[in-house]
Amino acid sequence: MIKVLIIVGLYAVVGCSSQSTKLQESASEISFDGLHLVENSKVAVAYINPDADFSVYTQVAILEPFVTFRPNWKRDQNRTRSRNITDSDMERIKTDVAVLFRKVFIEKLEADDGYEVVDALGEEVLLLRPAIINLDVTAPDKKQAGRNITLTASAGAATIYIELYDSVTGAILGRASDRQVSRNGAGVWTWSNTVSNSAGARRIFGRWASTLRDFLDKHYVEGASKEMLE
Numbered sequence: 001m002i003k004v005l006i007i008v009g010l011y012a013v014v015g016c017s018s019q020s021t022k023l024q025e026s027a028s029e030i031s032f033d034g035l036h037l038v039e040n041s042k043v044a045v046a047y048i049n050p051d052a053d054f055s056v057y058t059q060v061a062i063l064e065p066f067v068t069f070r071p072n073w074k075r076d077q078n079r080t081r082s083r084n085i086t087d088s089d090m091e092r093i094k095t096d097v098a099v100l101f102r103k104v105f106i107e108k109l110e111a112d113d114g115y116e117v118v119d120a121l122g123e124e125v126l127l128l129r130p131a132i133i134n135l136d137v138t139a140p141d142k143k144q145a146g147r148n149i150t151l152t153a154s155a156g157a158a159t160i161y162i163e164l165y166d167s168v169t170g171a172i173l174g175r176a177s178d179r180q181v182s183r184n185g186a187g188v189w190t191w192s193n194t195v196s197n198s199a200g201a202r203r204i205f206g207r208w209a210s211t212l213r214d215f216l217d218k219h220y221v222e223g224a225s226k227e228m229l230e
Contacts (some may be wrong), residue, residue, distance in 0.1 A: 047175045060128060
């Protein structure tokens with residue numbers, strides 16, 4: 001039986017490993033809304049409601065990802081690379097990123113008879129709210145005719161911030177943020193274009209989606225085991 005997963009609230013934040021370490025070190029043990037810090041988390045910072053029973057959720061809904069660029073991204077692109085990035089280019093990229101994020105998460109969550117992503121709310125639906133912030137595309141493709149590639153060592157970076165909610169009560173159950181950079185193999189400089197940019201973003205989103213899937217699987221199995229013992 002396919003378990004249904006509803007994803008509504010994860011906010012994304014992109015950063016480097018040193019920034020992630022600083023976030024972990026500065027994070028409070030208990031958040032302003034009562035969530036508890038997760039020790040040794042796979043992401044930079046994660047909080048969870050210690051009383052939440054994630055095993056009751058067999059469905060997940062994903063809200064439209066909120067996407068923002070890092071400050072001054074457009075200015076820096078036009079100043080250093082003479083790309084003439086426009087506001088419409090930025091909106092197109094944001095739309096493409098949001099669509100790819102949702103696609104990758106659905107693939108990971110539904111794989112191997114996993115969690116079906118749905119569009120409805122219900123008692124067994126987990127709501128996931130995602131945001132991708134500080135998005136930094138190293139060499140954006142203007143989709144112009146002809147050769148449009150740039151030599152780079154990284155396709156870009158992004159920070160994800162995610163919140164998990166009970167879809168019926170609206171109670172917040174968890175929160176996580178992490179920043180990742182999509183680097184080329186062994187730091188090698190390669191040509192960046194639409195294809196390589198998409199591949200880099202897919203790798204980043206895939207890692208985030210796998211982390212969420214592992215978390216849900218772990219808590220689903222633990223919850224089922226507890227029921228069997230009762």
